Structure formats: structure tokens, C-alpha cells
Amino acid sequence: MKKYIPKKYVPKKNWLQRDMAFYKRKFWQFLFYGLGFIILFFLLASWGVFGSMPSFEELENPExxxxxxxxxxxxxxxxxxxxxxRTMVKYEALPKHLVNALVATEDERFYEHSGIDGKRTIGAAVRLGTSGGASTITQQLAKLLFHGEGSRFPLFRLVQKAKEWIIAVRLERQYTKNEIIAMYLNKADFVNTAVGIRSAAKVYFNKEPKDLSVEESAMLVGMLKNPSLFNPIRRMEKTRLRRNVVLGQMVKNKFLTEAEKQELENKPIVLDFHPESHKEGxxxxxxxxxxxxxxxxxxxxxxxxxxxxxxxxxxxxxxxTLDSRMQEYAEEAVSKHLPNLQVEFDNQQKDNKNRPFVRISDAETQKIMMSAMKNSDRWKEMEANGKSEEDIIKSFGVKTKMTVFTWKGEKDTVMTPTDSIRYYKGFLQTGMMAMEPRTGHIKAWVGGMNYKYFQYDHVGQGARQVGSTFKPFVYATAIEQLNYSPCDSILDSPFTIPKGRHHVTETWTPNNSDHQYRGMVTLKKALALSINTVSAKLIDKVGPEAVIDLTHKLGVKSEIPAQPSIALGAVEITVMDMVAAYSTFANQGVYMKPQFISRIEDKNGTLIYEPMPESHDVLNKDVAFAVIRLLEGVTESGSGVRLRTQGGGYGYERVTGYPYVFKNPIAGKTGTSQNQSDGWFVGMVPNLAAGVWVGCEDRSARFKSITYGQGAVAALPIWGMFMKKCYEDKDLDVSTKDFERPSNLSIKVDCWAPVQKDSTAVDSTAQDTDEFEIQ
Structure with missing residues (x-):
């Protein structure tokens, strides 16, 4: 039995004992409720009370x-x-030193923790974040994948952090460490259009990730801290210093030796910058x-x-189907030839008060300028903002700062929008395409010389007058319907189609461009010298409708008037259609529709589209081969002979990139439209056909004389430069062999009497120019 002790005899606790007991009780209460609150907070966050959390399926396939x-x-x-x-790459495609640099810099204990580094987290909390954050690579990935950067408000930031931790733990359960590394590098933004490590390697160094050097990997890892701050395009020195910090971290974590670090940190950053924007590359x-x-x-x-x-x-x-090497050679040929040709064009414009327009009235000039103004972004924006037409037109006369295109790069200047329209109208444009005749696969496509400033596509979009390159269609019709051969002769003499025949509304008498008549000539020589009277006589015999029918079978989609003048090229056709039509002759009369896609796969590599080749028979093999023989005559003795000579003569070398000195069989045809507005050359070897057009945006902007405006000087050199590079690249296997000769050939194609080279075929009055009147 407990002995009773009167209260007055019980010793009293001093104030310290009383306070200690109170604080102990409060401490345990705080700890209990605090831990309970934290547990509840994380539970609520994981249940999605504070916002949706990724499901198992989303973790399995993060968007x-x-x-x-x-x-x-x-x-x-x-x-x-x-x-x-962003383009995904697997861990196996990453170089080991890139992974080492990332781990050493961003998360030294990455392989030891399960998503959250407790030591770093406690350390960051004790130092109140003054020495940096405690986010692991997995936490950073969680932030990138599922909830972005978060809010600046403390409570919201706390919620975001909790969600980040939860997602990080789940990611660690779902993925291997290697997969997390790859996912993080695939998701990171490296600015300058580079999202993900593969894009970054291509944009900054024009390499695949596996080919990055140690110092290049260190630079990219260094950018992760703040890509805008450590942007090598804008802040090279800051980026270099940050790269060296990464190299130091690699030494600290024994991924590099001190000697290796000292060698690497002394190296400058050498970029091979290739921004992958829609308008570049x-x-x-x-x-x-x-x-x-x-x-x-x-x-x-x-x-x-x-x-x-x-x-x-x-x-x-x-x-x-494009071949990147052929594409580069085609673009290189354009970039080499057009600036030189532009010099000659500008020289002819020096005394032209209405430059670049030649021999048109003020009313026609005003019509061209007004059309350009109404199609401009300035007009559309001002119109959308409710400005009157008068105010809009007035604004085109106000000088303003602008950056303009030049052949030597962009230039800052001041000019009126009206002057800028004239300025751009004076640039020579081009369209070039190459394809394989037997497959229809397009191998190169150059729609213009600079997409950023000139976005009209002169391959698939723009149809231009084709000049004498149309004549082979007339000859092919005659060979097929009249059983002619390249060796048959025809009289080159003045010729008139009377009013009423073939729907001609007025008497039509075509002239040869040199105003000479040669008497009896073979069809092969007539096409080689592009004799207009012979083409007119042939279309008179077969009728325009027959030529149009064959031309459409050759894949030309343009509307063609049923008039004899089409024999001289009064027809507008795209480069794509011209190359496909010519390719039919090289493919033994079988038309192959141009094809530019081989297949399409989804992101998992599953085939989702594979186009079927489209083809149809147009001509029998004998007729097609006979046309090839005719076209070979153009490069043997006609305006295409420049492809085989040591020099162009007449001072053309500075413009044309001579010599090419091709010795292999080439079938082709030059073409020049009336008034030198359009220059063409379409040429073929057995396994590759290519066509080139050169001219200005408006047909009224043109060369004053034929010297440089003809297809043999304006367009053929691009073909020659392109093919020369293709032949130098032996991996491309561009054919130097003869065109395949059909067995039991029924058409005479070997005209044993040598074709005499005409003295005017390669001078400044070359024979590919056409004079016609559209009736």
C-alpha cells in the first residue's frame, strides 16, 4: 500500500524542469503531427489531389x-x-564519355540512389539552397516529362516538388538507369532549334552523338545548367568556361586524368553550326x-x-528517294553558276532605266509592281489591320531598314518596299531536278537558290516556257507515226502554214534563229542545230493534236494549245514534268511517274506506307532509242557540244565553269524561249536524267541579248557542274556506258556519214532559240 505524503511535503519542480517537460511533450507532438502531415501530403499528392499524376501507362509510354x-x-x-x-536515340548510341560527363556534373551518386539523393537533399535544406539544388537526373527528367518548371509561389512549388519526388521514384522502378539517362538527354532543350542530344550533336557539330569528342560532350552537358546562358552561338567564352567546369567534375569523379583535362580545357570550342530550321539546310x-x-x-x-x-x-x-550527295552537288552547281551569270545579267541592265524589265511599257511595269505589292506580307498585314488601299500604297514609298539577300550573304540596308520589290525581281532564279529513268526515283531537287528569301518552287510549282526542249516530242511523234528515222532527210527552207490549217488564225511563217537555210539535212542534224523550219514541217505533217497526245502520255500535265507554234516551244511545263518525259526515252519508252518517297515508318519502326511505282507504256523501244540517238546528236554537234569541249569560246569560261570534257554518251537538248526569258537544258545518261531551267521571276525581266540568255549558257553549265561532281563520286555509280540498244532494232539510227559541226552551233547566235507567234 502506497504511503500517503501530504502535498506540502512533495518537492516542487523548478521552472527548468517544468519547461523541459513541456517542450518534450510539444516536440513529440510536433514530430508526430509533422510526420503525419508529410506522409498525408505525399499520399494526397500521389493520389492526384493536388493535380493529376501520370498513370502506369503514362510512365510506361511518356508523351x-x-x-x-x-x-x-x-x-x-x-x-x-x-x-x-527532338529525335530519340537509345542509350547504346551515346558515347561513354557523354554519360560520364552528365553523371559527374549533374548527379554524382546517380547509380546509388533510387530517384532521390537524400544526402544532397538534406545538405541543400541545411544550406537553404544557397549552394544549388538537390535535384537528381531522375527528378529533372520527371520535371521535364510531366509538370514543367512549376510555379514561383512557395506552396505551389512545394506541391510541384512533392510530385517530382514521387514521379522520380516511380520512374526508377519503371526504368533502368541507362534508360533514364537516355530519356533525360532526349528530352533536354539545347536551344537554337536543338531539342534532345541527337539534334544538339547535329546542330552544333554536324555529327551523330556517338561521334562526339570528349570536349564536345562536355560542352553540351555544360549547357544543361542554363542553355540560354551557356549558348555557344551568343556567349562562346561563358560556354567554354562552363565546359571546363564539366571537365573538372570528370576529373573529380575519376573519369579523366588531370593531364587529360588540362589538354582538353585549352582547346577552343570548334562549332560546325547547322541549324535545323524549315528554311535552312x-x-x-x-x-x-x-x-x-x-x-x-x-x-x-x-x-x-x-x-x-x-x-x-x-x-x-x-x-x-533523294540522295544527299547528289543534292549537295546540285545545290553547289547552282551556287557556283548563278552568281557569275548574275554579273553578266546586271551588266546588261546598267543603262536600263526600267531595270530589270526589258522593253515593256510603263503600264505593264505598273501592273507587275502592283501585283507584287498585293501579294506581299506587308499588304496583307496592313489590309488585315483595316488600312485603306491608298495608305497601303503610300507606305510602299517610305524608306525603311531591312535585311536583304545578296550573293555574298545577307546585308542590312535602307530602301523603300517598292525598291526592294524591283531589287528582288532582278535576281536570276533556277529550278533543277534529277531522277533515275528506270525507277522514277528523284535524286536531287533544287527549287531555287535561297528558300529563306525566294520561296517559289521552280521544280514542282512553276511552269515556264520550254523553248526547243519541246522539239523532241515533235520528232518522236513523227518517227512513230510517219516511220521516219534519225537518218532521213528533210528540206530546211522557208515554210508557211496558211491561215485555217491546224486552227491557225493567221498565216504562220517561222524563221530560223540565224536566218539561214541549209537545204537537205537529216533529222539528227536538224534537231542538233534546232532548226525551226524542220520542226514546223514535222508538226504540219502529224498535226498538233498528235504531238499533244504523245506529250501528255509522257506525263506532261500542262494544258497545251492545239497550234503549230507549240513545235517551237510555246508551251509552259514544269521542270519535274520535263525530266520525267525525257526519262521515258532513256527507259525504252516506259514512263515512270516521279517518286520521292520510298516508305514511311512510325516512331516504333513499323511500316505504315510504301508507295507503288506508277508506269505506263508510251513508245515502243525502237522509237524511244531513235529519239535518244537524235538527242545524242545535240551533244555531239549542236548547242550541247559545250559539254565535250575544252573551253566554251567567246569568253564563256568565266560564267560556265568549263571544261567538263565528257566523253561518254549524253542525250540532251537545250532550249531558249522567245526574248531570252527562259533558258533550259535537259540531259540524260542511261541511269540518270536531269533538267535545269534558269530565268527571272517575271518573264519581262530578262537578258537583252542571247549571248548569255540562251539555254546553252544559262542552264547547261549547272547540268555540267552537277554531273562532273557525280562522276567524281565513284560511290554514286553514274553510268558512262551507251544507252541500251534494242535487239532487232527496226529503225535506222546509225547515220554513217559524219554529222558536220555547224560553225554557228556554239557561238553567240546558238541554234536553240525560237521565234514564234502564238496564234
Missing amino acids: SNLATEIISSDGVTIGKFYNEN IATYFREYLREFMKKWVKDNPKPDGSDYDIYSDGLKIYV
Whole structure:
């Protein structure tokens, strides 16, 4: 039995004992409730009370905004369609030193923790974040994948951080460490259109990630801290210093020796900058043509669930027929030839008060200028803002600062918008395409000389007057219907088609461009010298309708008037259609529709589209080979003979890039439209055909004389430079052999009497010029 002790005899606790007991009780209460609150807080966050959390399925397949890749036939990515320029790569494609640099700099205990580094977290909390954050690579990935940067408000930031920790732990359970590394590097933004490590390697160094050097990897890892601050394009020195910090971290974590670090940190940053924007890089015009095709394709080819593919975010792989090497050679040929030709064009414009327009009235000039003004962005924007037409027109006369295109690069200047329109109208433009005759595969496509400033595509979009390049269609019709051969003779003499015949409304008497008549000539010589009277006589015999019918069978989609003047090229046709039509002759009379896509795969590599070749018979093999023989005569003794000579003569060397000195069989035809507005050359070897057009945007802007305006000088050199580079690249295997001769050939094609070279065939009055009146 407990002995009773009166209260007055119980010793009293001093104030310290009483306070200690109170604080102990409060401490345990605080700890209990605090831990309970934290546990509850994290539970609520994981249950989605503070906002949705990713499901198991979302963790298994985290949403990624993946760019669609355009991959050439030789395996090179030549462009992308994207909202974010991201292309996924697997861990195995990453160099070991890149991974080491990342771990050493961003998360030294990455392989030891399970998503959250407790030591760093406690350390950051004790130092109140003054020495940097405690986010692991996995936490950074969680932030990038599922909830962005978060809010600046402390409470919201706390919620975001909790969600980040939860997602990080789940990611660690779902993925291996290597997969997390790859996902993080694929998601990171490196600015300058580079999202993800593969894009960054291509944009900054024009390499695949596996080919990055140690110092290049260190630079990219250094950018992750703040890509805008450590942007090598804008802040090279800051970026270099940050790179060296990464190299120091690699030494600290024993991934590099001190000696290796000292050698690497003394190296400058050497960039090979290739921004992957829609308006830069190679094959820009082709990529835009492809984009328009894909916009229609997605409507006709839905996903299995019925929704449309998104070419900007679904990570498709479009395998195209273009060869990146041929594309580069084609663009190089254009960039070499056109600036030289532009000099001659500008020289002819020096005394022209209405430059670049030649021999047109003030009213015609005003019409051209007004049309350009109304099609400009300035007009459309001001009109959308409610400005009157009078105010808009007035604004075109006010000088303003602008950056303009020059052949030597961009230039800042001050001029009126009206003057800038005239300025751009004076630039020579071009369209060039190459394709394989037997497959229809397009191998090169140059729609212009600079897509950023000139976005009109002169390959698939722009039809221009073809001049004498149309004549082979007339000759082919005559050979097929009249059983002519290249060796048959015809009289070159003045010729008139009377009013009423073939729907001619007025008497038509075509002239030869040199006003000479040669008497009896073979068809081979007549085409080689591009004799107008012979073409007129042939179309008179077969009728324009027969020529039009054959031309359409050759794949030409243009509307062609049923008039004899088409024999001299009074027809507007695209470069694409001309190359495909000529290719039919090289393919033994079988037309192959030009094809630019090989296949399309989804982001998982599953085939979702593979086009079938489209072809049809147009001519029998004998007729097609006879036309080839005719076209070979053009490069043996006609305006195309420049392809075989040591020099062009008449001072052309500075413009044309001579000599080419091709010795192999080449079938081709030059063409020059009336008034030298359009220069053409379409040429073929057995396994490659290419066509080139050169001229200004408006037909009224042209050369004053034929010396440089003819197809043999304006267009043929681009073909020659392109083919010369193709032949130098032995991996391309461009043929130097004869065209395939049909067995039991029934048409005489070997005219044993040598074709005499005409003295006027290569001078300044070359024979590919046409004079005609459209009736």
C-alpha cells in the first residue's frame, strides 16, 4: 500500500524542469503531427489531389513531342518537321564519355540512389539552397516529362516538388538507369532549334552523338545548367568556361586524368553550326513540297485508332528517294553558276532605266509592281489591320531598314518596299531536278537558290516556257507515226502554214534563229542545230493534236494549245514534268511517274506506307532509242557540244565553269524561249536524267541579248557542274556506258556519214532559240 505524503511535503519542480517537460511533450507532438502531415501530403499528392499524376501507362509510354525525320536514300537525315526538334536515340548510341560527363556534373551518386539523393537533399535544406539544388537526373527528367518548371509561389512549388519526388521514384522502378539517362538527354532543350542530344550533336557539330569528342560532350552537358546562358552561338567564352567546369567534375569523379583535362580545357570550342530550321539546310524546296504532300497524306492514311498522324510530333520517319550527295552537288552547281551569270545579267541592265524589265511599257511595269505589292506580307498585314488601299500604297514609298539577300550573304540596308520589290525581281532564279529513268526515283531537287528569301518552287510549282526542249516530242511523234528515222532527210527552207490549217488564225511563217537555210539535212542534224523550219514541217505533217497526245502520255500535265507554234516551244511545263518525259526515252519508252518517297515508318519502326511505282507504256523501244540517238546528236554537234569541249569560246569560261570534257554518251537538248526569258537544258545518261531551267521571276525581266540568255549558257553549265561532281563520286555509280540498244532494232539510227559541226552551233547566235507567234 502506497504511503500517503501530504502535498506540502512533495518537492516542487523548478521552472527548468517544468519547461523541459513541456517542450518534450510539444516536440513529440510536433514530430508526430509533422510526420503525419508529410506522409498525408505525399499520399494526397500521389493520389492526384493536388493535380493529376501520370498513370502506369503514362510512365510506361511518356508523351514525347518527337520530330518527323526526312531520311535520304543514302541514310542521311536531310531535314525534319517538328514543333520541338527532338529525335530519340537509345542509350547504346551515346558515347561513354557523354554519360560520364552528365553523371559527374549533374548527379554524382546517380547509380546509388533510387530517384532521390537524400544526402544532397538534406545538405541543400541545411544550406537553404544557397549552394544549388538537390535535384537528381531522375527528378529533372520527371520535371521535364510531366509538370514543367512549376510555379514561383512557395506552396505551389512545394506541391510541384512533392510530385517530382514521387514521379522520380516511380520512374526508377519503371526504368533502368541507362534508360533514364537516355530519356533525360532526349528530352533536354539545347536551344537554337536543338531539342534532345541527337539534334544538339547535329546542330552544333554536324555529327551523330556517338561521334562526339570528349570536349564536345562536355560542352553540351555544360549547357544543361542554363542553355540560354551557356549558348555557344551568343556567349562562346561563358560556354567554354562552363565546359571546363564539366571537365573538372570528370576529373573529380575519376573519369579523366588531370593531364587529360588540362589538354582538353585549352582547346577552343570548334562549332560546325547547322541549324535545323524549315528554311535552312539542304533540299529546302523539296522538304516544303514533301510537307504539302504529307498534309494530304495524313488525311487519307489515319492511325489504327482512326485519328490523324501529326507530322510535327509523332516521330515519323520518312525515307525519301533523294540522295544527299547528289543534292549537295546540285545545290553547289547552282551556287557556283548563278552568281557569275548574275554579273553578266546586271551588266546588261546598267543603262536600263526600267531595270530589270526589258522593253515593256510603263503600264505593264505598273501592273507587275502592283501585283507584287498585293501579294506581299506587308499588304496583307496592313489590309488585315483595316488600312485603306491608298495608305497601303503610300507606305510602299517610305524608306525603311531591312535585311536583304545578296550573293555574298545577307546585308542590312535602307530602301523603300517598292525598291526592294524591283531589287528582288532582278535576281536570276533556277529550278533543277534529277531522277533515275528506270525507277522514277528523284535524286536531287533544287527549287531555287535561297528558300529563306525566294520561296517559289521552280521544280514542282512553276511552269515556264520550254523553248526547243519541246522539239523532241515533235520528232518522236513523227518517227512513230510517219516511220521516219534519225537518218532521213528533210528540206530546211522557208515554210508557211496558211491561215485555217491546224486552227491557225493567221498565216504562220517561222524563221530560223540565224536566218539561214541549209537545204537537205537529216533529222539528227536538224534537231542538233534546232532548226525551226524542220520542226514546223514535222508538226504540219502529224498535226498538233498528235504531238499533244504523245506529250501528255509522257506525263506532261500542262494544258497545251492545239497550234503549230507549240513545235517551237510555246508551251509552259514544269521542270519535274520535263525530266520525267525525257526519262521515258532513256527507259525504252516506259514512263515512270516521279517518286520521292520510298516508305514511311512510325516512331516504333513499323511500316505504315510504301508507295507503288506508277508506269505506263508510251513508245515502243525502237522509237524511244531513235529519239535518244537524235538527242545524242545535240551533244555531239549542236548547242550541247559545250559539254565535250575544252573551253566554251567567246569568253564563256568565266560564267560556265568549263571544261567538263565528257566523253561518254549524253542525250540532251537545250532550249531558249522567245526574248531570252527562259533558258533550259535537259540531259540524260542511261541511269540518270536531269533538267535545269534558269530565268527571272517575271518573264519581262530578262537578258537583252542571247549571248548569255540562251539555254546553252544559262542552264547547261549547272547540268555540267552537277554531273562532273557525280562522276567524281565513284560511290554514286553514274553510268558512262551507251544507252541500251534494242535487239532487232527496226529503225535506222546509225547515220554513217559524219554529222558536220555547224560553225554557228556554239557561238553567240546558238541554234536553240525560237521565234514564234502564238496564234
